[in-house]
Each structure stands twice: as structure tokens, then as C-alpha cells.
Amino acid sequence: MIEIRDLHVRFGAIRAIDGLSLDVAAGESILLAGANGAGKTTLLRALAGVLRTPAGSVRIDGAPVSAAARRRIAYLPASISLYDGLTVEQAVRLHGRFFGRRPEFEIGGLRLMPRQRVGALSKGEKTLLSLSMAMAAAPEYLFIDDVIHFLDPHLRDVFVDSILRLIGEKKLTLIIASQTASEIEGLPERVLVMERGRIVLDEPLEELKRRFVRVYDRQAPPGLPVVYSREWPEGRELYVYPYRPELQPLDGVEHLSLREILRAVIGGEYDRH
Amino acid sequence: MIAIELKRVLKDSALILAVLVILLAAIATGDHDAYLAPALEVFLLLQASFLGWSLFERERQENAGEYLLTLPVSRLGLLARKVLPRLACTVVLLLAYLALYRLMDLPAFLAPLPFAVLYGAFFFVSAALALSLRNFLSAFFLACLLLFGQALLILAADNARHLSGAILQAGSTSAAFPLLFAVLFRGYDIRPVSHFNRRFLPGLLLLAAAIAGAIWLLRPANWINYSIAGDGTLLRNSCRLSEVLPGGARVPACLVALRDAPQGGSLLAVVHKPRPGEHCIQKRIVSLDLQSGSLRTLYAIPEGWDIAGGYPGEIGSFSGGAFLVLLRHAREGKAMAVEIDERGVVTTPLPGAALEKEVSYAGFLSRSPLRLLVIGKERAVLLSSDGVREIGAAETACLWGDRLLLFDASGMSLYRLGAEPDLLWRREGRFRKVLRHVAGYESRYVLYRAASRFMLLDMEGGAEASLDLPSLPFTYQARGADLHIVSAAGPRMDLWLWRRGRLTRGSWEPGFAPEGIRISPAGVMAFDRQRYGVYRFTD
Numbered sequence: 001m002i003e004i005r006d007l008h009v010r011f012g013a014i015r016a017i018d019g020l021s022l023d024v025a026a027g028e029s030i031l032l033a034g035a036n037g038a039g040k041t042t043l044l045r046a047l048a049g050v051l052r053t054p055a056g057s058v059r060i061d062g063a064p065v066s067a068a069a070r071r072r073i074a075y076l077p078a079s080i081s082l083y084d085g086l087t088v089e090q091a092v093r094l095h096g097r098f099f100g101r102r103p104e105f106e107i108g109g110l111r112l113m114p115r116q117r118v119g120a121l122s123k124g125e126k127t128l129l130s131l132s133m134a135m136a137a138a139p140e141y142l143f144i145d146d147v148i149h150f151l152d153p154h155l156r157d158v159f160v161d162s163i164l165r166l167i168g169e170k171k172l173t174l175i176i177a178s179q180t181a182s183e184i185e186g187l188p189e190r191v192l193v194m195e196r197g198r199i200v201l202d203e204p205l206e207e208l209k210r211r212f213v214r215v216y217d218r219q220a221p222p223g224l225p226v227v228y229s230r231e232w233p234e235g236r237e238l239y240v241y242p243y244r245p246e247l248q249p250l251d252g253v254e255h256l257s258l259r260e261i262l263r264a265v266i267g268g269e270y271d272r273h
Numbered sequence: 274m275i276a277i278e279l280k281r282v283l284k285d286s287a288l289i290l291a292v293l294v295i296l297l298a299a300i301a302t303g304d305h306d307a308y309l310a311p312a313l314e315v316f317l318l319l320q321a322s323f324l325g326w327s328l329f330e331r332e333r334q335e336n337a338g339e340y341l342l343t344l345p346v347s348r349l350g351l352l353a354r355k356v357l358p359r360l361a362c363t364v365v366l367l368l369a370y371l372a373l374y375r376l377m378d379l380p381a382f383l384a385p386l387p388f389a390v391l392y393g394a395f396f397f398v399s400a401a402l403a404l405s406l407r408n409f410l411s412a413f414f415l416a417c418l419l420l421f422g423q424a425l426l427i428l429a430a431d432n433a434r435h436l437s438g439a440i441l442q443a444g445s446t447s448a449a450f451p452l453l454f455a456v457l458f459r460g461y462d463i464r465p466v467s468h469f470n471r472r473f474l475p476g477l478l479l480l481a482a483a484i485a486g487a488i489w490l491l492r493p494a495n496w497i498n499y500s501i502a503g504d505g506t507l508l509r510n511s512c513r514l515s516e517v518l519p520g521g522a523r524v525p526a527c528l529v530a531l532r533d534a535p536q537g538g539s540l541l542a543v544v545h546k547p548r549p550g551e552h553c554i555q556k557r558i559v560s561l562d563l564q565s566g567s568l569r570t571l572y573a574i575p576e577g578w579d580i581a582g583g584y585p586g587e588i589g590s591f592s593g594g595a596f597l598v599l600l601r602h603a604r605e606g607k608a609m610a611v612e613i614d615e616r617g618v619v620t621t622p623l624p625g626a627a628l629e630k631e632v633s634y635a636g637f638l639s640r641s642p643l644r645l646l647v648i649g650k651e652r653a654v655l656l657s658s659d660g661v662r663e664i665g666a667a668e669t670a671c672l673w674g675d676r677l678l679l680f681d682a683s684g685m686s687l688y689r690l691g692a693e694p695d696l697l698w699r700r701e702g703r704f705r706k707v708l709r710h711v712a713g714y715e716s717r718y719v720l721y722r723a724a725s726r727f728m729l730l731d732m733e734g735g736a737e738a739s740l741d742l743p744s745l746p747f748t749y750q751a752r753g754a755d756l757h758i759v760s761a762a763g764p765r766m767d768l769w770l771w772r773r774g775r776l777t778r779g780s781w782e783p784g785f786a787p788e789g790i791r792i793s794p795a796g797v798m799a800f801d802r803q804r805y806g807v808y809r810f811t812d
Contacts, residue, residue, distance in 0.1 A: 084336060
């Protein structure tokens with residue numbers, strides 16, 4: 001169980017997190033989305049305990065994120081931070097000393113050479129090594145920043161399958177930040193969209209898909225909650241949320257993929273600002 | 274993690290270690306120890322500084338900072354895991370150096386203990402700068418500034434301190450910097466280091482300023498001189514402060530005692546103004562109230578003029594209700610008498626060019642007409658507005674009332690100083706006066722050596738006696754009809770009392786090795802920079 005209350009994080013004059021409150025139940029899988037600079041990485045860092053939070057509270061299972069709590073947390077930062085000077089074997093051994101178990105050198109058919117320097121690995125290989133190390137620790141909480149784009153299509157599937165397998169094996173709470181939603185659409189149950197340090201959208205994925213629709217200008221009655229619109233020669237596309245059919249039945253309503261929904265939400269933010 | 278760190282430490286410091294090995298080899302095989310051995314110390318300090326500064330260098334270079342913070346270890350635990358291998362390496366190197374220092378008898382700037390403290394301080398202070406400064410040289414120079422700056426301030430504030438003591442103190446108080454770092458590191462996170470620096474660097478500056486302020490405010494008074502007045506009052510002074518004891522009344526000026534006022538309760542003193550690296554300037558003659566410590570200026574000494582001759586306690590003299598003092602202008606060869614009384618100050622020019630260059634005593638015989646007795650290095654003269662009149666050759670002298678005893682190379686002569694000096698007697702031979710150290714010429718009794726015997730002459734009655742003293746006394750003082758003789762050797766003093774023709778021996782240990790001894794009719798005092806002891810004479 002994750003409880004965040006009135007969290008504020010500032011970097012100088014910039015409010016990276018601005019009064020954010022959030023509850024995440026144990027075992028939930030959440031996609032964290034938002035435009036660049038929305039505060040996703042900052043939120044994940046606060047959850048992983050690498051960022052101190054002087055204002056507000058972040059509690060995991062009722063306690064602040066202490067050294068003991070970090071033993072139950074696995075965090076893959078977007079920087080894929082590992083000791084580049086160590087060999088894969090040394091990195092794995094070092095990680096195992098702190099978390100108790102050693103990861104595998106082979107993930108989804110990709111075998112890492114134990115004697116190879118971490119710094120000589122490709123970004124994708126480092127990402128998989130990080131995931132392997134994270135999973136080996138059998139975490140209860142897995143926080144993954146936007147790392148999927150480092151992987152090729154095959155390894156993306158391997159990555160998602162590995163996480164799904166972990167979710168299947170134990171009650172894992174997952175929060176994953178990603179800009180490539182189509183690749184991980186099978187993972188999240190709930191979607192959070194951040195904008196300027198705040199959560200502006202928080203819906204279960206199925207509900208979001210049901211209530212987020214696209215209509216065309218000529219079909220749209222006035223008063224629709226339009227999140228985003230796009231101009232085309234043949235007319236305007238309107239992205240509507242929350243759409244409630246019982247209030248305003250429309251013909252030609254299109255339900256959208258997660259990728260399209262996120263593009264519309266984020267595009268709407270750019271239009272507003 | 275500790276093993277990995279240790280490997281990294283050895284790899285990082287390999288170059289400096291190589292230089293150290295080369296230096297050691299050069300010292301062992303060559304004859305340039307005097308230059309190379311201190312260079313070894315400097316390189317060791319560099320190495321300690323580098324080991325401390327490179328605490329997070331690996332994380333910086335290998336982009337592992339975020340990974341480090343995800344480990345299930347508290348911040349202080351992380352810090353300990355990073356510091357311990359480096360500290361172990363530092364200690365091993367230090368022990369190796371100290372062993373070599375002993376075995377090879379290496380010349381060194383610092384003794385082993387202060388060097389070890391400085392070495393450790395360089396390590397810890399540089400470690401405290403590990404996050405904040407990305408450039409090693411900046412960290413090393415800042416560590417130098419924090420450590421040597423403190424040591425220099427300690428030396429400036431306390432002139433009794435030696436470099437080793439200052440280094441020990443600076444090294445110890447520098448523990449505050451890594452402590453501040455450790456406290457703030459508990460809140461360290463992934464934010465840019467500028468966020469950490471916003472708290473650490475002002476804290477570091479505040480701490481350095483607080484340490485510097487404490488050194489300055491708590492600095493000892495640095496007493497450099499003590500005087501004991503005829504009534505037993507003590508006056509001690511530093512270059513900026515004087516204190517009357519007992520009572521502790523303090524005067525913000527460097528006072529040197531001139532003479533007890535005849536009515537008691539006050540001292541006539543001269544205010545000195547220190548000049549770095551030069552003799553002090555005599556600024557003014559003041560009256561110091563011994564009860565309240567208040568000062569009253571009697572006469573401001575003009576620039577270029579100095580009081581001529583004399584020991585503390587017998588400079589100038591009282592005559593006809595006035596205090597009279599002889600001033601000389603060394604560069605222009607002038608002299609003048611200054612008469613200070615209730616009505617004010619009267620100055621009278623005197624033929625100073627006729628006097629010897631060095632005057633050791635100037636006393637006033639009469640105010641009207643103005644006549645002075647001046648004793649130089651070679652002769653005693655009478656000085657008046659009309660000129661100088663020689664009394665006789667004098668290597669040294671003794672004065673009591675109107676009697677003047679002169680010692681010269683071929684004998685000694687006793688004069689009565691009236692309108693004209695009147696020779697009472699003269700003895701030919703080798704007579705040497707026993708000097709009254711830091712006490713002067715005015716004494717009822719004079720001790721002198723005739724052949725191997727110590728003789729005593731009572732200037733008041735003319736009686737003489739032979740004294741059975743085992744060694745040359747340091748000083749002596751009459752108190753009424755008694756004579757107190759002091760022989761000093763180390764921390765113990767022999768105090769002889771000559772009373773009614775009998776000599777008895779006593780002893781006194783002030784409890785420390787004195788740097789100076791003062792004597793007056795009230796007693797004898799011994800002092801070093803911060804301690805003093807008084808042995809009071811009794812009837």
C-alpha cells in the first residue's frame with residue numbers, strides 16, 4: 001500500500017511535484033504518463049527513496065521509505081544507473097550482497113557475458129541487466145522509469161513478459177512510467193496522467209478506454225468536455241473525456257487505444273499552455 | 274562493496290603511491306634528505322586529501338549515483354561503506370610513513386603526532402568536500418585554507434603556541450567540517466549537487482567563521498611582562514592589555530611600570546604602543562589607580578622622544594612634589610627634563626648631545642636648580658642646563674639617598690652627592706658589583722665581589738660584611754634593614770635573608786620553570802607567559 005500526501009518537491013523555482021496526493025493499493029499496476037517535465041521521474045524517485053521529500057509524506061505499507069523499505073523496492077531509473085567500471089559478474093555480485101539473491105545472466109535468450117564491463121553494454125542490455133537485478137530481489141514494489149524505448153521490439157516483449165511473470169508469481173505493485181504506451185498496454189490496470197507536478201487524470205484503464213472517445217466536429221453537440229482537438233482539411237477531430245453516452249448520445253463515437261488517449265491528453269496540455 | 278572500494282582506492286592512488294616510493298628510494302640512496310623528506314610529507318598530505326576527496330568520484334564517473342541511493346542502506350551506512358576502505362588505506366600509509374620516519378631518521382617539518390593529526394584532518398576535510406567540489410585541486414586548496422588558516426590564526430592569537438600545538442588544535446577542531454558533512458549527507462539525494470551545496474557551503478563558511486571567531490575571542494592575553502610594585506601589587510601586560518593583580522582590573526593598553534607613587538595607591542606608568550617586528554613606541558606617561566584600574570594621562574610623549582634609561586620601578590624620580598623624567602631624542606641628540614605636578618607639565622631643554630649614547634639610569638638630584646645624575650655605560654655625570662660634569666668612570670653603580678657608589682675597571686668609589694660630588698673613599702682593585710637583575714641601581718645594600726668573596730656594603734651606615742654565598746646571586750632587594758638575596762636555578766630558587774648580621778637560607782618553588790623574575794620590597798615573583806607566583810617577604 002502506497003500513500004502519498006500533499007507531496008511537494010521543488011528544484012529551485014520549479015515545482016516538480018505540487019501538492020500531490022495518491023493512494024495505490026497493494027498489487028496494483030499503474031501506468032504513469034505525462035508530458036516531458038510533468039514530474040513522473042521525480043515521483044518515482046520519491047517512491048524509491050532516492051529523493052528526500054521535505055514537504056508532504058510518502059509512506060509504503062504505513063512507513064516512510066527507509067533503508068529497510070528499500071529492500072522490498074526495485075527501481076529502474078531512466079538513467080540506467082549502474083557501476084560502469086564493474087564487470088557484469090561484479091555488478092551482479094554487488095547487487096546480490098545487498099538484496100540477498102543473484103540475478104540470472106540470461107534473460108529472454110539474451111545472455112550477458114559475465115566478464116564484460118557494464119559500461120560496454122548497450123543501453124538495451126543494461127536495461128535488461130537492471131531488470132534482471134531488480135527481479136532477482138523478488139521485490140514487492142517495482143518502479144520503472146521510462147526505459148522501454150532503449151529496447152528493441154523483441155526485448156520489449158521480453159521485458160513486459162518478465163514483469164507479467166513476476167506479477168503472476170507474487171502480489172507485485174507496479175508503477176511504470178512510459179511514453180510508449182502501445183508496447184505495455186497489457187501491463188497497467190490503472191492510468192495516471194501528470195501535468196506540472198499534479199495528477200490530472202486517474203482512471204482504471206478499462207474505464208478510461210470506455211469514457212475517452214473521439215468524435216468529429218460535425219457530429220458534436222455543444223457542451224461536450226473536449227480535452228483536445230485536431231484540425232484536418234475535412235474537419236475537426238474532438239477528443240472527449242469524460243464521455244457519458246446517457247447524457248449526450250452521439251453517432252460515430254470512436255473508442256481509442258491507450259496510446260491515442262495519452263497522445264490526446266498530453267496534446268491537450270500543450271494546447272492549454 | 275568495501276572490497277570493491279578498496280580496489281578502487283588502490284587504483285586511484287597508484288600514481289601518488291608511485292611518487293612516494295620514488296621519493297623514498299631517492300631518500301634512501303641519496304644525500305638530499307633535507308629537501309626530499311619534507312616533500313614526502315607534502316605528497317602524503319596530497320595523498321590523504323585525494324583519498325578523502327575521491328569518496329564519490331567513482332559514482333560521478335560511472336553514472337552510479339542513483340544506483341547507490343537505491344541500495345537498502347541508510348545514508349550514514351553508505352557513507353561508512355565509502356569511508357572505511359579509504360580510511361584503512363590512509364591509516365596503513367600513515368603507519369608505514371611513521372615507521373620509516375623512525376627507521377631512517379627522516380628530517381621532517383612536523384613531529385609524528387602533529388603530522389598524523391594533520392594527515393587525518395586532510396583526509397576528513399577533503400572527504401567533506403567530496404560532493405561539493407568536482408576539482409581535486411580546489412578541494413585540496415580549500416582543505417589547506419581551512420587547516421593552515423586555522424593554525425596560522427592560532428599562532429597569531431597566541432604567541433606562546435608553537436606550530437605543532439597549533440596544528441594539533443586546528444586538526445582537532447577541523448573534525449567539525451566532516452561532522453557537518455555527515456549530518457547533511459543524511460538528507461542527500463539525487464538532486465543536483467547544487468542543492469546539497471546550498472546548505473553545505475554556507476554551513477561550512479559559518480563553521481569556519483565560528484571556529485575563527487572562537488580562536489580569536491578565546492585567545493589568551495599573551496602576557497609578556499610582569500611588574501611588582503613596592504606594596505606587592507602586580508601589574509602584567511601584553512601588547513594590548515594590562516591587568517592589575519589582585520583584583521583583576523584591566524586596562525586596554527600596554528603599561529610598563531615606572532615607579533610607585535610616594536603616597537601609595539597608584540603607579541606611574543608608561544603606555545607602550547606595539548609595532549609589528551619593531552620596538553614599541555612610548556606614547557604617554559600615565560597614573561594608574563591600583564584599586565579601580567583607571568588611567569589618567571599625565572604627559573603625552575612627543576614623537577621621536579623616549580624616556581632615558583632605567584629599570585621598571587625606578588624610572589624618573591619624585592622631587593619637590595613633582596615627578597621628573599628625562600627624555601631624549603635619539604636622532605637629534607636632544608634631551609629635556611619633564612616635570613609633572615599638580616599645576617601641569619614643565620619641560621626644560623638639556624644638553625643631550627653631551628650624554629653617552631646609552632643611558633642606563635637618570636635620577637633627579639634637585640628640582641631647583643635642575644640637576645640630574647645620569648649613569649651611562651662608561652661614566653656617571655651630573656647634568657644641568659649648563660652642561661655635563663663628570664663624576665667618575667662607572668661600569669655600574671649603586672645609589673641610595675645622597676650616596677653614590679661607582680664601580681670601574683680599577684676600583685670602586687663612594688661619593689656623597691651634594692652641591693658638588695664629594696668623594697668619601699676609593700678602593701683600588703678588582704671589585705665587581707653583583708647586578709640586581711631587572712631591579713636597577715637604587716638600593717640601600719650593594720653586593721659586590723672582591724676576589725672570590727661576596728661582600729655586602731650598607732650604603733646608609735657604611736658597614737661592610739662578608740657573605741658566605743655558594744654561587745652568584747641573580748638579584749637582591751633591601752626591605753628596611755633586611756636584605757633578601759635570590760639565587761635562581763631552574764624551577765627552584767634559593768632565598769637568602771640577611772638580618773642583623775646573620776645569613777639564613779630558604780627556598781621557594783613557584784611550580785613552573787620561570788621565564789622571568791621580578792623583585793621589590795614586597796617580595797619576589799616568578800612568571801612565565803600565563804603563570805606567575807609570588808613569594809612575599811615578611812618581617
